Amino acid sequence: MEIDWLHVLAAVINLLILYALMKHFFFDKVEKVIGERQSDIQSKIDKADEDTEKARTLLLENERILRSAKDEAKKITESQKHKADKVYEEIVDQAKNEAQTLLDRASVEINREKEKAEQEIREQVVDLAVLISAKALEESIDEDKHRKLINDFIAKVGI
Numbered sequence: 001m002e003i004d005w006l007h008v009l010a011a012v013i014n015l016l017i018l019y020a021l022m023k024h025f026f027f028d029k030v031e032k033v034i035g036e037r038q039s040d041i042q043s044k045i046d047k048a049d050e051d052t053e054k055a056r057t058l059l060l061e062n063e064r065i066l067r068s069a070k071d072e073a074k075k076i077t078e079s080q081k082h083k084a085d086k087v088y089e090e091i092v093d094q095a096k097n098e099a100q101t102l103l104d105r106a107s108v109e110i111n112r113e114k115e116k117a118e119q120e121i122r123e124q125v126v127d128l129a130v131l132i133s134a135k136a137l138e139e140s141i142d143e144d145k146h147r148k149l150i151n152d153f154i155a156k157v158g159i
Helices: 005-075 078-137 143-157
Strands: none
Touching: 005 078, 078 143
16 A cells, blocks of 8 residues: 555645634634633632622621620520520521522522633634635535534544
8 A cells, every 4th residue: 555645745734724724713712712701700700709708798797796786685684685696596597698699609600601601612613613624625515514523523622
């Protein structure tokens, strides 16, 4: 079996052209999208951190109020002390629930945005790969079959 060096050379040249086109049209855009997504996700993380800090501040304020309520409860009759303890438990539970709710919401939102960004990047990769391949080969390609091949490639690569 003989190697047809002309076909090998043509394949290498096509590969280099495809790489150059992808680098020119694709890599910068993907980096830009990834950078935007990272900054968006980072801003959401920062907001979640701010919300957590606010929840902690509210918890500290509630605890300060509760200490004051305890001091008053000592001066009041035993029945009043019982009522103050009940209020104390409700406020602490509410503050803990609010803090946990804020953390859960922030975590869900971050995960949702991350998945959305990954899906958008995958779709853009497929669209750009189809466009670049069609231009590089300069022939009509069955777009559905080509998309399937690109999606299989992306799944293997792990983009």
